[in-house]
Amino acid sequence: MASRPLFRALIMGPPGSGKGTVSERIAKSFGLKQLSSGEVLRANIRGHTEVGSLAKSFIDKGKLVPDNVITRLILQELKNIDQYSWLLDGFPRTVPQAEELHKIYQLDTVIKLKVPFETIKERLTSRWIHPGSGRVYNTKFNPPAVTGIDDLTGEPLVQRDDDKPETVTLRLQAYEELTQPVLEYYRNRGILEVFSGTETNKIWPHVHAFLSKKLPVLC
Ligand code: G5P
Ligand code: MG
Numbered sequence: 001m002a003s004r005p006l007f008r009a010l011i012m013g014p015p016g017s018g019k020g021t022v023s024e025r026i027a028k029s030f031g032l033k034q035l036s037s038g039e040v041l042r043a044n045i046r047g048h049t050e051v052g053s054l055a056k057s058f059i060d061k062g063k064l065v066p067d068n069v070i071t072r073l074i075l076q077e078l079k080n081i082d083q084y085s086w087l088l089d090g091f092p093r094t095v096p097q098a099e100e101l102h103k104i105y106q107l108d109t110v111i112k113l114k115v116p117f118e119t120i121k122e123r124l125t126s127r128w129i130h131p132g133s134g135r136v137y138n139t140k141f142n143p144p145a146v147t148g149i150d151d152l153t154g155e156p157l158v159q160r161d162d163d164k165p166e167t168v169t170l171r172l173q174a175y176e177e178l179t180q181p182v183l184e185y186y187r188n189r190g191i192l193e194v195f196s197g198t199e200t201n202k203i204w205p206h207v208h209a210f211l212s213k214k215l216p217v218l219c
Contacts, residue, residue: 004085004216006083006084006085006086007032007034007085007086007108007214007215008085008086008105008106008107008108009026009085009086009087009088009107009108009109009110009111009211010087010088010089010092010107010109010110010111010186011026011087011088011089011093011110011111011112011113012093012110012112012113012179012182012183013014013112013113013114013115014115014117014120014172014175014179015124015168015171015172015175016115016121016123016124016168017113017114017115017120017201018087018113019036019081019090020036020038020134020136021136021142021200022088022111022113022200022203022204022207023036023087023089024210025204025207026087026089026207026211028218028219029208029211029217029218029219030085030211030215030216030217030218031085031218032084032085032086032087032215033081033084033086033087034086034087034089035074035077035078035081035086035087035088035089035091036075036089036090036134037070037073037088037089037090037091037093037133038089038090039056039089040073040074040077041059041070041073041197042131042134042160043134044073046131048097048174051069051073054069055069055070057096058090058179059119059161059162060161060162060167061167061170062096062162062167062168062169062171062173062174063170063171063174064093064167064174064178067094067096067097067100070091070093070097071092071097071100071101074088074091074101074102075100075104075208078104078105092182093175093178093179093182094178094179094181094182095181095182095185097182097186097187098182105184107182107191108172108191108214109191109193109211109214110183110186110191110193110194111195111207111210112183112193112195113127113193113195113203114191114194114195114196114197115196115197115198116198117172117182119198120168120172121165121168123138123140123141124163124168125163125165125168126138126139126140126141127159127160127163128144128148128157128158128159129157129158129159129160130150130152130153130155130157131158132155133150133152133153135151135152137157141200144157151199152183173219190213193210195207195210
């Protein structure tokens with residue numbers, strides 16, 4: 001029996017739009033491998049690698065990491081999951097990154113989460129993460145069972161250094177200047193699907209219904 005062709009997807013949207021939250025649901029419902037460029041960078045920072053210390057100097061200022069650095073890193077990670085269907089979160093986010101990715105992988109679909117900037121700013125100041133796993137909480141949306149403690153490991157939660165209000169403003173500027181053109185790049189290729197709203201739980205059923213037409217549903 002012929003196996004299904006591999007599915008290549010990307011989720012885009014401004015900082016705090018819910019890419020990580022929705023990616024996790026997509027991965028669970030459709031069995032895709034999930035790769036977040038932000039998580040890969042934060043793992044390098046925690047591991048005190050050379051790339052990690054370089055990346056930190058950009059991330060903490062709300063700037064994008066240089067194209068050549070992030071592209072090399074993510075293409076290397078993708079090699080490790082080449083045999084699976086996957087969903088990228090946060091890469092590519094400049095046109096040169098999109099062009100480099102396209103030389104190796106052609107995306108089937110690009111999901112854009114369109115969430116107003118005012119909604120985002122409030123979300124990020126109430127985000128807490130478990131640094132070891134990247135698990136994400138929000139004191140208003142999905143709080144941990146015990147304040148400040150990861151549900152699964154019992155370890156302390158922390159706030160991301162780049163979630164300070166002034167850094168969030170710079171991240172949003174970088175998104176407008178450098179990442180909006182990537183949306184055009186994919187719109188021109190006819191693979192961009194936009195999902196708008198202010199609540200993930202209301203956006204999610206639409207994303208699920210859209211992907212259900214393309215992929216078998218696991219749950
Ligand atoms: P990241 O890590 O990719 P961003 O800025 O793109 O960072 P971020 O902040 O991770 O995106 P998200 O994944 O879109 O946001 O959102 P999320 O974490 O799921 O949700 C945000 C919060 O809202 C969470 O607390 C969640 O629980 C809550 N939430 C979700 N839905 C709702 C809701 O409906 N209601 C409420 N109240 N809350 C909700 O990149 C970080 C940095 O790495 C570098 C850059 O410097 C970047 O700034 N980087 C790159 N640089 C160059 N090129 C690349 N390709 C790069 N990738 C990363
Ligand atoms: Mg994220």
